Structures are given as C-alpha cells and as structure tokens.
Amino acid sequence: MSSSTSSSEAGGAERPAEWARFALTFVAAATLLSAAFLGTAFLIDPYDTGRSPLALKAGVPPQGPRTALASRGRDPRFTGAIIGNSHIQLVSPERLREKTGIPFVSLIAPATRPKESLATIDWFLRHHRSSPAQAIVVGVDRSWCTSDPSLLPDHPFPFWLLSHNTAAYLGGLMRYDLIEALPRRVAYLLSENAGRGRPDGYWDYDAAGSPPRAKTRTSLETPIETGGGNVAGPFPAAAGLEALMAAAPQTALILVRPPVYVTALPRPGTRDASADAACREAFAGLATRRAKTALVDWRVDRPPLHDPNLFFDHGHYRQPIARLLEQDIADALGKVAK
Template identity: 50%
Template sequence: MRADPPAEAAWRGFSVRLVVAAVLLLLGYLGLALAVDPYDTGRPRLVDRDGVRPQGPRTATASRGRDPAFAAAIIGNSHIQLIKPANLREATGLPFVQLAVPGTGPGEQLLIADYFLRHHPRARALVIGADSFWCTGDPALPMQRPFPAWLLAEDWASYLRGLLRVRVVGEVVNRLSWALRTTPRRAAPDGYWDYEPDYLALGDPDMPARVASRAKPAPADPDPGEGGPGFPAAAALRALAGRLGADTALVLVFPPVFAATKARPGTARAAAEAACRAALAGAVAPRGRVVDWSGDRPELHDSTLFFDASHYRQPLARRIEADIVAALREAGATGTDAPRP
C-alpha cells in the first residue's frame, strides 16, 4: 500500500533534514578537530600549547618529529629505545630526539624518518636501529601492528580521514581539557622512555620464564620470509640515504641479542642474517657509518645485561651509545654544544 503524497513528502523532508544535520555535525567536528590539533601536528590550531599530554610514542611522534628544538633523531623500535638522546647531545653537541616506537618495523620507521626530514631539511644526523624485522622479504614492508600513518601523512585527505576515528574524537576532548590546565603535564619532549621499570614491574629478570627466553637457541633455518636473497628494506634505506643532505650524518645500528639465542655459525639462518646485514650496510655506504653489535662480544654472554633475548639493560645501552658517539664524530657530526677535547 503506497503512502499518500503528504506523508511521502514529509518523510522525504525529514530524510533531507537528517542528512543535512549529519553533514553539518561532521563538518563542525572536523572544524573543531582541526582547530584543536589533538596530536600537535602543526596544522592550523586554536590550542596554543606545544607538545602533547603523556601518551605512547605512536601518537606522540607527530609532535616530537616536527619539533624545531631538535636537529637529529634516533629511529627504530624497542631495540634502540634505551639510547638516551640527552647523552648523545652531551657527547656531540647535537640536539637529539628519540623517535623509537616499540613494535614497529622498517615500513613504519622509514615513514618516521621521512617525516622528521620533511620538518628538518637541514637535519644533522639520523641514527637508525635495524633489527631482524629489517630482513623481511616482503616488498610492501608491512606494518607489524596498528600504526597511525595518517598522522605523518603529507596530504590533507589522509589526515582528515584519520580525524574521523573514534579514538581521535576522544583525544580532541582530552587535548582541550589538557590545554585548559594551568600547568599541564607534558609528554617528554625528547621522547626518551626507559622501559626498565616496566620490565622490572613484571617480575625478576631471573625468574624462570625470562631465564628460559634467554636460553632458547635459534632455529637452524631463517624465519619464513626472511631468508633472502632479496631484502627490500635495504633498497628503501638506500633511497632514504640518497635523499639526505650533505651535512646529515647517517648511523646504522645493528642491536645486540643475547649470545645463547644467536643463530649458530654454519646454519642457513646465520647465512641469511649475515646477507641481510651486508645488504643494509651496503645501502648506507659510503657515507653512512655502521655500529654492529650483532657479533660475538663478551657483553652478549652476560645475562645481567638482558631482560630477554633482545631487550638489553641500561649498562649495555651506555656502551652502545659510546659506539654511536664515535661513529658520529667520525662522520664529523658535532654541534656547538660538543665537549671540547
């Protein structure tokens, strides 16, 4: 049975008003979100507060990566996370920011590097931690876990789509509340996050589960998709190195793993790992420097320097920092705050 014309017209009018209201609501929200700039991306904003409230590095990277206070960056995941930007600054005079994001691989890390360089065309140094994730054979360099690439996107369309996420709506409200406080607590501007307290809160480093993780030998074969012969991340790294300015030093760090968990010499896994490292080192040659902690060193046999197979502790981080500083100095990357000899 058909609706009579007046009822049909009333329904059509209601539908139009509903659509118009939804569009106006959407545009109003987008206008507010753009003005508030919830993650401090530097786009037009109403909230005159630098930085972001305390939060994880996945979303704080957009703010830190564009901060003009820094001229050098540390990029990677939790395997380079303990490198202190303040220590590198003290030793080299270069203002470093820590942009490591746990649980990321080369795809996300190269996005972060591009973002930092876009906002720092005269960057003085990049320190990149390349772990086993960089040995993937997938040319897409797939993301390991959800990552807000839209926050680092250069185009407005990606950014606007990202603002429509439910979590972002909540962050718009959170940022307004944060900005209205007299002395709001801010996330660390230099991005340093010491994971030691988090690990210690989970239990003693010598608890049976952790001891077992440090004693588990690596398989003889490489993990699926990591056996080569091609390593697409190396090609992407070479492209990044080629875009760097003449005054930008590049240091590639192969982070350590506990000795008992390393690939055994003579196995296919050891050969694949060596081929991957060679491809990555070749990608930054000749201008780049390599800090290689993947070999056999006495420190890698000391269980007190590791939480698990790949997450080392502060004393070992200091030794890796010393090698990074030496590489930066060798590359001539020092600033006005560098200590005098």
C-alpha cells in the same frame, strides 16, 4: 467508499515523501555536525602536527608514542633522531647529546617495523629543513631483513598523522579516539600547569625493574633463530631507506643492528646464519655507498651478550648494554662527521 479509498491512498503516498525528507534532513544535519567536528579538530590540532593556522602551545599531553611522534618529530630544538622500536628504545637522547653535542629526540614506537620507521624518518626530515637534521640513528632489527616489498606492519600505526596529504590527515582525524583526545588537548592548551609529554620522547623500560630471574634465565638459554630467513634478497627496507635519505645528503646516518642475547646469535653454518649475513651485507653496502653513514653492529659475539643479568629476553637488553651501545653510536658519529 470511493472517497475513503482515495483518502487512504493519498496518505500512503505522503508517508514515503515524509521519510525521504526526514532522511535528507538527518543526512544534512550529520554532515554539518561532522564538518564542524572536523573543522574544530583541525584548528585545535590534537596531536600538534603544526597543520593548524592558529598559534598553539607546543607539545602534547602525556600519551602513547605513536600519536606523539608528529609533535616530537617536528620540534626544531632536536636536530638528531633515534628511530625504531623497543630494540633501540633504551638508547638515551640525553646521553647521546652529551657525547656528540647533537640534540636528539627519541621517535621510537614499540612493535613497529620498517614501514613505520620510514614514515617517521620522512616526517622528521620534512620538518627539519630550516633547522637541518644533523643525524638519524636507525635500529635495524630482523624486521628490516624481510624480502616482502609491502613491508606491512604487524600492528596499527597512524600513517595518516604523518601523511603528505591533507585529505588523508583529515580522514584519519575522523575516528572515535578523537572524542577523548580533543578534551585532553583543550585542557592542555588552556591550563598553565597542564602536564606535557616528555619532549625528547625517552622512556626507560628498564626502570620498571627486572622480571623473575629464574624464569628469565630458563628462557634465555633456549636458542632461537633471528636471522629473518631472507638468504637471497631482495632487501626492500634497505633500498627504501637509501632512497629516502638521498634527499638529505648532509644528514649523518647510523645504522644500528641492536644487541641480542648470545643464544639469539645465528649458529655458524646454518641457514639462519646465511640469512643474517645477507641482511648485514645489505646494510653494510648502504653504509659504503652513502657518505656520512656507518653501521654499528651489535649482532656479533661480545662478552656482555653472555650475561643473562643484562637482558629481559633475547632482544631486550638493560641499561649497562645501552650505555655501551650509545658510546659506539657516538664514536661512529664522530667518524662520519669528519
């Protein structure tokens, strides 16, 4: 009886030890696999950040603009950049180049706010030291009028991809999306005929066609407030942009207040108008203090802003207005470059 009991107790004591060895083996194997996966990803550089020590084919396969920003923003062929969200998306880098002689890239990402734009500008400037950045065009919509110093984004954004910190970049690579991104990257690197995402980043949403006109007209004729609500300041986005651009005094900076349909312009005498004026003054002040800087303001009453056929909604215009805006940007660049 005592012999049987001793044997049972000895077996019970061994089971926890076996589980401990199994757990350690599992953790070690998982760690090695993760390290191998991460090391492979770092070398293959799935988003073409330039961090890999290998000489890899430039560019990325077609993908969303957020993950393509790193590749496009470091391309030395482009010394001008268009930064912002869909409110400046129709400004064509190709047409701006024709008007100014500056090779532009569109680094827009829909639904982004100032924090994302500042990170993108920082990435572009950091990668244009040997081929200095000539000009940056920034779309300054109502999101830039906030008084919130955190400048929190509304939607996920890969800040890790544009980070100064390699550890932050490696941490960002450990994501489920990479399981899909790596095979696409390998196929792109190995194939001579692999499709490449458009290098200048331009995407014309107007080419998709117009929405139902009756529905659009009804929506457009309903007034909305777009001043941002910040009457007294501060304006941390303007301050952040000014501080960032201090490191690039040779780079022209064009601040664009994008077009809106007339019913989105603030009504005189309202709090919305006061907030809009305060925000405008914050960026006009930046343009006054900084050399080689200009403000292009399309949030004022102009004839094209009364034509509902030129708008998808209150804040998204069509190509005829984009062409006019491009000319104003080119004219402003011509003046500040003198």
